[in-house]
Amino acid sequence: MEHGRTVPPIRDLMTVPRSCHTVAVVDDDPAILRSLEALLESADYAVHACLSGPALLQSGRLGDISCVISDVDMPGMDGFELLRLIHEARPGLPAVLITGYPETLPRLAHPGGGTPPVLTKPFDGRDLLAAVERALGNPRT
Amino acid sequence: MLNAPFAAPEDQGFVLSDMPPSRAQKQLALGIVLGLMSALYLVVGPFGGMQLGAIHSFVAVYTTAMFVTDTITAILLFAQFSILRSRAILVIASGYLFTALLIIPYVLAFPGVLAPDGVVGGLQTTAHLYLLWHGGFPLFVIGYAFSKDEGSSRRYSRSEVRTAIARSIGWTAAGAAVLAFLCIRGIAPLPRIMANRSAFVPEWPYVVGTPIVLLCAIALGVLWVRRRSVLDLFLMVVLCAYIIEVPPHYYPFPARFSTGWYAVRVTSLISSSIVLTVLLYEITALYGALLAAVLHQRRERQARLMTGDAVAASVAHEVRQPLTAMVTTADAGLRFLDRTPPNVDRAMHALRNIVADGHRAGAVVANIRANFRTDHQERVAFDVNELVQEALALGRDDLRMHGIVVRAEPNRQLPEVTGNRVQLQQVLLNLIINAVDAMAMRGEPRVLTVRSEAYEADRVRVSVGDTGAGIRSEHAERVFNPLFTTKPGGMGLGLSICRAIIEAHGGLLWFEANSSMGTVFHFTVRASPPVPAAV
Numbered sequence: 001m002e003h004g005r006t007v008p009p010i011r012d013l014m015t016v017p018r019s020c021h022t023v024a025v026v027d028d029d030p031a032i033l034r035s036l037e038a039l040l041e042s043a044d045y046a047v048h049a050c051l052s053g054p055a056l057l058q059s060g061r062l063g064d065i066s067c068v069i070s071d072v073d074m075p076g077m078d079g080f081e082l083l084r085l086i087h088e089a090r091p092g093l094p095a096v097l098i099t100g101y102p103e104t105l106p107r108l109a110h111p112g113g114g115t116p117p118v119l120t121k122p123f124d125g126r127d128l129l130a131a132v133e134r135a136l137g138n139p140r141t
Numbered sequence: 142m143l144n145a146p147f148a149a150p151e152d153q154g155f156v157l158s159d160m161p162p163s164r165a166q167k168q169l170a171l172g173i174v175l176g177l178m179s180a181l182y183l184v185v186g187p188f189g190g191m192q193l194g195a196i197h198s199f200v201a202v203y204t205t206a207m208f209v210t211d212t213i214t215a216i217l218l219f220a221q222f223s224i225l226r227s228r229a230i231l232v233i234a235s236g237y238l239f240t241a242l243l244i245i246p247y248v249l250a251f252p253g254v255l256a257p258d259g260v261v262g263g264l265q266t267t268a269h270l271y272l273l274w275h276g277g278f279p280l281f282v283i284g285y286a287f288s289k290d291e292g293s294s295r296r297y298s299r300s301e302v303r304t305a306i307a308r309s310i311g312w313t314a315a316g317a318a319v320l321a322f323l324c325i326r327g328i329a330p331l332p333r334i335m336a337n338r339s340a341f342v343p344e345w346p347y348v349v350g351t352p353i354v355l356l357c358a359i360a361l362g363v364l365w366v367r368r369r370s371v372l373d374l375f376l377m378v379v380l381c382a383y384i385i386e387v388p389p390h391y392y393p394f395p396a397r398f399s400t401g402w403y404a405v406r407v408t409s410l411i412s413s414s415i416v417l418t419v420l421l422y423e424i425t426a427l428y429g430a431l432l433a434a435v436l437h438q439r440r441e442r443q444a445r446l447m448t449g450d451a452v453a454a455s456v457a458h459e460v461r462q463p464l465t466a467m468v469t470t471a472d473a474g475l476r477f478l479d480r481t482p483p484n485v486d487r488a489m490h491a492l493r494n495i496v497a498d499g500h501r502a503g504a505v506v507a508n509i510r511a512n513f514r515t516d517h518q519e520r521v522a523f524d525v526n527e528l529v530q531e532a533l534a535l536g537r538d539d540l541r542m543h544g545i546v547v548r549a550e551p552n553r554q555l556p557e558v559t560g561n562r563v564q565l566q567q568v569l570l571n572l573i574i575n576a577v578d579a580m581a582m583r584g585e586p587r588v589l590t591v592r593s594e595a596y597e598a599d600r601v602r603v604s605v606g607d608t609g610a611g612i613r614s615e616h617a618e619r620v621f622n623p624l625f626t627t628k629p630g631g632m633g634l635g636l637s638i639c640r641a642i643i644e645a646h647g648g649l650l651w652f653e654a655n656s657s658m659g660t661v662f663h664f665t666v667r668a669s670p671p672v673p674a675a676v
Contacts, residue, residue, distance in 0.1 A: 029462050031498050035469035038491055042476035042484075100461045122465040125472025 021136060022046040022064050026056050026082065027071040027098075032121075034070060039125050041100035045132070053085070062089055065133050069128070072099035072118070083116065094135035098123065158221055158230055158372040165588060170374050173415065174323075174381045177408050183388040188400045195339070195398045197253040201405050202250045211241035214417040217424075219306050227295040229288040231305060233376070235313040236281025242317035243274045252338050265375060266340075268334035268349070269324040275353045279360035280375055287364040289373075325466040340396040350387045357383045375419045380547045382412030400593040463502035465493045488592055522559050522669050525593045525601055526551040532569040533591065539574065540589065543581050549591035558601050560646045568639040568650075572605040572662045575636070579609025579659065590661075600648065601668050606661035611654055620652070639664075 023045045027033045030051065037047045048065060050056040054077060056068075068086060072079035079097050095116040102120045112120055117131045147501045162170070218234035247270045248254055250262035259266065281578055297305050324330035334341060334553045342348075364373055389401035396402070474491030477484040529549055533540070540547060573589065580587040588608045596602035612620055621636050638649075642649040648665040655661045 029466070031463060031466035031494075031501070032469070034494065035466040035473065035498075038473035038487070038494070039469050039476070042473040042487070100458060101463075121461050124466045125469055125476075128469075 006090075007052060015072070019044045019046065021066040022048055022061075023132060024048045024050065024056055024061070024065040024068045025070075026050045026053060026066075026074070026079075028052060028074040029071070032071070039128065040069075040132075043129050053079075053082035057085060062086065066094070067097040067132055068133065070095065070097055072097050073101060084124075094137075096131045096135055097126070102103070142528070158225060158227075158370050160569060162369055162371045166371055166374060170378045173378050174385075175404055177382055177411065178385050181385060181389055181404055183406055184404045185392075185401045191360070191400045192394060193398055193400060193403060195253060197251075199403070199406070200251055200254050201248065202568050203410050204244050204251075207410055208241050208244040210410075210414045210417050211244070212238050214413075214420065215241060217417070217420045219309075219421075222306065223302050224300060226299070226539050227288075228297070229285045231309050232288055233285040233372075235309045236278055236285070238310065238313045238375045239281060239317055240274055240278050240413075242314060243270055243277070243321065244269055246321040247274070250325060258632045263327045264335050264338065265331070265333060266324045266326060269329050271329060271350055272334065272352070273320050273324070273329075276356050277497065279353075279356040279380060279383070282360040283363050286360070286367050287403055289367055319491060339398060341391060343395070345391050345483065350391060354384050363530070371419065372416070375416050379412050381416055382408060382415070385411075400634075435444045454505065457510060459505045460502055463498045467502075470498070471493050485565045491645050517614065520559050520561055522557045523562050524669075525552075525555055525558055525603060528562070528566060529591050529593060529603070530571060532566060532573055535566075535570055536573045538579065539577050542578055543587065545577060545587045545589050547589050547591070549589075555593055555595060555601060556668040558666045560666050561642075564621070565646070566667065567666065568642050569603065569605070571636070571639050572664075573661070576605055576607035576609070577609045578659075583609055595668070596665055599668055600665045602663055602665045604663045606655045606659060608655065608657075608659040610650065611658060612660050 023040050025033060025036045025040065025047055026049075027036065028051055032042070033049050033051060037049045040047045048056075048061055050059060052074060053070070068083070070079040070082055074082075077085075079099070083095055083097075086095070090113070097116050097118045098121060099118060100121045102118070117135070119128060119131065208242055215234050217239035218230055218237060222230040222234055246261065250266040250270065251260040252259045252267075280380070320329070324331075332344070334345060334349055336342045357380045361377060361384075364377055364380070368374065368377070386405045390405050391399070394401060426480045470491045474495075476489040477491065529551070533547060533549060573591070576589050580589070586608050588606075590606040591602070592604045592606075594602055594604075621640055641663045642651045645664055648667065650662070650664040652660050652662045
């Protein structure tokens with residue numbers, strides 16, 4: 001795994017302006033992926049969009065990103081599995097999960113560590129952005 | 142021999158006293174009558190004249206046995222009455238109770254059984270009781286035959302049942318008690334039957350034989366005319382037995398404890414058990430059928446619940462995705478407009494995306510609807526063998542690529558089925574593809590079996606078997622869960638949708654372990670026209 005540029009330690013992220021953050025978005029549905037990209041760009045984030053977990057892991061941009069938003073129910077590698085693999089490379093990387101089936105969550109195995117916030121589709125755009133900001137450590141202004 | 146002119150096929154119940162006899166039962170009834178007759182006359186013919194010793198314990202034993210069988214028969218018939226609430230059953234139940242009750246004074250009065258001269262009664266007591274016993278039963282049968290076709294207007298209501306039973310028992314017991322009293326006291330208006338403790342009077346054929354045969358013949362005739370159910374059939378057998386037993390009773394040796402007398406007692410015991418045996422057999426058969434029906438119903442309900450669930454989940458999933466995209470895009474568009482200066486370009490881009498997503502959602506929902514519509518005009522009759530061959534041809538590349546051996550013998554005796562050919566084709570293809578997937582991971586052997594056979598008289602069952610890893614029991618539910626059927630494109634419908642299609646055709650889709658390894662999926666479809674049931 002290569003590092004594109006050095007990422008500031010997490011506590012320093014609190015003072016970094018939003019536009020310097022790259023958020024990775026992973027969803028197997030192209031329409032939802034596109035909409036998330038638009039939403040995050042409207043909030044001035046840089047976005048790296050991928051259609052699957054492996055696509056993100058193999059993109060080589062794991063070092064750039066400050067936060068991951070991922071769909072849970074994807075064929076092949078689900079959201080939890082993706083997070084587990086990401087945390088092997090970048091422990092502590094903040095994440096937000098979205099799902100269409102909240103009732104299945106207890107059944108899916110969850111790796112150790114804190115539970116990332118989970119939003120249910122269809123979600124309010126403000127809720128998602130607030131979750132991202134909280135994950136990045138920026139207080140809502 | 143017997144027909145069922147009164148009950149329409151839908152009305153035929155499962156209760157003994159209602160259902161028409163099958164051919165096997167009629168043959169059995171005839172067999173019993175002929176068997177009893179030949180056994181009796183074979184014994185009596187050569188040996189009838191022998192005077193065997195008086196074995197009093199025999200009397201005790203056989204009367205006790207008859208008391209028990211008659212009582213249990215009465216109880217079971219009263220139970221049938223409480224279900225069917227028809228007066229006829231009440232009458233015949235009382236008849237069996239009557240015969241059972243008369244056995245008690247009979248034993249008490251029989252000389253030598255409990256006391257040298259009998260505990261109660263005189264010389265004629267037991268013979269009179271015998272006459273009343275064997276003359277009374279056919280009278281009850283006549284009463285039964287006449288009450289049988291009264292129809293539902295004379296049915297008892299549920300609350301009246303207990304009182305009706307209690308009243309019947311009361312009246313029967315009272316009647317039996319009065320008759321017993323008369324016989325014991327010797328004041329019954331009946332002719333002399335016993336010349337002494339063992340010999341009958343010469344007039345026996347006229348005072349005992351003829352009345353019994355006459356009454357039984359009348360009862361037989363009345364019942365024959367009104368015959369309808371299994372109970373009628375076997376009551377007629379009992380009456381025949383009564384008639385058969387009369388001659389050996391007297392000829393060639395008109396006395397007690399002759400071979401003929403003993404033989405008649407034994408056949409009497411047998412005929413007393415006939416209805417009981419039939420009742421018990423039917424009860425057991427019903428129990429089994431009920432269990433099977435309940436399990437079947439449970440399975441069907443489960444499948445239906447899962448199907449409804451599956452369809453709902455499928456629709457929800459298909460709609461939720463574009464909705465999410467639309468809401469999120471709209472949020473983004475608002476934010477773009479909220480800036481200073483507003484980013485109108487991106488807002489317009491967002492709105493166009495929303496329109497496109499909305500149309501996509503509409504198309505998807507229409508597609509789902511088309512998948513599940515049970516348009517009966519699209520249902521045709523076709524040959525399942527052809528369906529199987531086509532499905533195998535469609536999947537031929539897949540099969541060849543994975544080196545899978547196919548065993549699919551056409552079944553020439555299969556009836557045609559009615560259904561939406563395209564949908565059923567999709568289901569079969571899906572099962573085949575699943576089987577291929579299951580075996581693709583494994584080594585030898587890779588055998589796909591596709592079989593079709595007639596099933597349950599009016600259906601055809603198609604089975605697709607693989608030699609894969611099998612489905613573990615904890616995953617059994619998952620298999621039909623729509624969440625686990627999201628394959629990106631391709632021909633896979635998903636098992637939940639397959640099940641929905643089969644259910645819409647009035648069939649069932651299920652799976653079980655294959656004989657040595659792997660899984661077999663079965664689904665049923667209605668045949669057209671119905672397969673004639675094996676007679």
